Amino acid sequence: MSATGQPLIAYADCFSGVSGDMFLGALIDAGLGLEELQAELGKLRLEKFTLQSFKQQDHAISATRLEIQTDKSDGARTWKDIRALIEHSELHGAIKEKSLRVFTCLAEAEAKIHGCPADAVHFHEIGGLDSIIDILGSVIGLHTLGIEQLITSPLPMPRGWIRCAHGLLPLPAPAVCEILKDVPVYGVTIDQELVTPTGAALVKSLSRDFGDFPAMKILQTGYGAGSRKLDGDRPNLFRLIIGHARQVPERQEVEIIETNLDDWSPECYPHLCQQLFSLGALDVSLTPIHMKKGRPGFMLQVITDPGRSLKIKHTILSETTAIGLRFRQEKRMTLPRKTGSVKTPWGPVQAKRVETPxxxxxxxxxxxxxxxALENQIPLKDVYAAVNRCSPEEFIESEE
Structure with missing residues (x-):
């Protein structure tokens, strides 16, 4: 929450991917104090270290790089070691919970790939001091800056190979592919790592949504610099855009999600509607149809903001008998409208004023x-008639 009391959101713009040090660098570039960060990280029982940040330019864009200096070389830690480190620290409860969520995401991905229990996973690169500071520091930074929601762009997936503690591995790294299940990605013709496991776990665990730029009033933008120069003419930067969330009454590009159901009880429809609207659905409808073999069924259709569609799809698949979904993006046109009230003989009643051609x-x-109608024991049609007799000039617009 900002000083004005308005919720702060941030958009993680991963045009060249994301890594832990780039994410933390962008937070520092956006205003996170280095001394405050060092003091918070001091609540962990880590070996002695110091943080230094410096500016560098990439394609004439100024960005922040973070360096971690220590005299001691730390070895690989297990997930159990890291969990104890966080749980026994004096960090804020919300920081602990979110940090554990990120490391759980990493541990479960590594366990799946290596075929072992999560507690037995040995973090090599990820268990080092740099990666622990990148993850904990990023969570601390979001908390300190008061960012309540994170929305992330689709992520670029490169090709080629990368050398790590296990030898040569294909890109995207196996852990990245496992972490980014159900996250929108796209391929690029670059033979270098763009999304690291740490970066993937941060955005997967902390993001509310993945999609287009959200409606906001921009307050600050931070750039985090990568450690390598990318091939071609692409800057190796991560951008974090912070601002006040804005409610857009009518989004003109929407996603349509549909599925046909012939073995689902429609008595569950009101509950499903409530769930979908709570996730940001703009409209939900259920249409009777005749399916194959002459069986009656229903077509469920949901209209939503594309950035909110992932959770809505998961809910449909969880709450209905659907085993598949169709979805597409469409343009729409809506008339300008305002909410407010008009006066009737029984008191004010809510109405909309719509500007038609x-x-x-x-x-x-x-x-x-x-x-x-219920309070005054009158027919509902009489209330409607009273509203319809009002002129648009009698409309009183809501203050909010």
Missing amino acids: AGSVLYPEYEDCRRL
């Missing part, structure tokens, strides 16, 4: 009209 039109809000 023929002029302003008032539309009663059903739930509030129903409330007024």
